[in-house]
Amino acid sequence: MLLKSVALLSVLAVLCHSASVSVKVLPFVDSSLPVKFREVIAEAAPRVPPNLASYAFAVDLSVPVSLSQLQCLKQAGYSAVFVRAYNPAGQGSFDTNSCNTIQNAYNAGLGTEIYMTPQPASSKQGYQQLDEIYQGLTARGITIRSVWIQVTSPTNWPSNANNNVNFINSIVSRARQYGMTVGIYTSYYDWNQITNGWSSIGNDVLLWYWNVLGGGVNGETPASFADFRAFGCWTTPSVKQFAQVEQVCQFTVNRDVYAAGTMLKAADAVEEDGKIYAGGFIQGSQ
Template sequence: MYILLILAAITAINLGKAFGTEKSITGKSEYALAVDVRVSVPSSAFSCMKKYGYKTVFVRGYDPTGDGKFDSNAVDNIHNANKAGLGTEVFMTPQPRSDKKGSQQLVELYEGLKNGDIKVKTIWVQVTSPVNWFPDTKINIDFLNDILSAAAHYEVKIGLYTNGYDWSQITNNAAADKIMLW
């Protein structure tokens, strides 16, 4: 089993709200164990993860190899994780240097999940590894906006999986309005 990342996910503060004028933010921080998968994982492995306290599985739904394609492991991984009692989130590793537009890649992901009887409400888009993106940040921003437009058509929420350095290199710190961040 190939597990790429174990996350300690902090309960998100609603990104749409301002922090106000309070001098400090109070409240409990909570965390949950999660795992990120991009290869086929049997339900027995997900059951083991559940037994050891994992709550959520982030499943890659779009494979960036070649021109990019629907990840053939996604449907089984989602079903197996759900069968084990784990929550699931879907992420997409797009292929910006593909001949396929961002919208086509999102549609391939959406339709692949739909054909597997999976109703997707949110897709996390991985915006990392600047070497895999174009040096021209406008091209990258247009590509991401194309994904956002397709998602809006299907009424799918988009979240971004990135970090400050990668975001600055890929988009020149473009403003992202009303987008969830991971």
């Protein structure tokens, strides 16, 4: 009987060891990322280079972030954060998590930009989706000075380029009515696939382009605009996303650079009326 018990325990030990070896860390999944980069385990990001005169560093994110994490981000050498204010899930909806993140970013001394991941397949028009952001943030005492529209992942967009152009244009037109600066987050490939290279969006629209070889540190491209090539109506960018799915201060982000000197002071986030002003920090490349 003793021998049987020992044998049974040995078998269980082997099974338990096998089970522990087979356990895998679940990948970070972000539906806003290009399809092939979504399922990547986030790695620690390299440090921000000190005393880099030409470029300043930012991160973009779609998850709620605490004040302490954003204070850590500031101490790590980042100057701004791009916060998602529209969630494309389902029919699309205002991302309420953005409110606290914007407030925390201000308290941490960071500049804040707002971006939306619209839902082009929704029954709601593009301008209605922007209205939801405007109303959601305004109701919480946050005034938006600019908005960036994510136009990536062609598989998430209808195949009719004209319809896509009309959808994007409705957002841009509404943003102009609100007096906002408008920017587009896209790439050479994405823009051509989704809009057929639309080139008349307007010279006042800024560009935030991404060029990443893959998720994680090994997929980074140089933190500069040296790889930019003109497309659409843009001959120069304002922001570049050069890294995706990396960890900074214990949360997962994508990393960006913008031309140093093109951003307002974080103190300008609050004016005399006491409201928080989000967006309008990135002024365009000089």
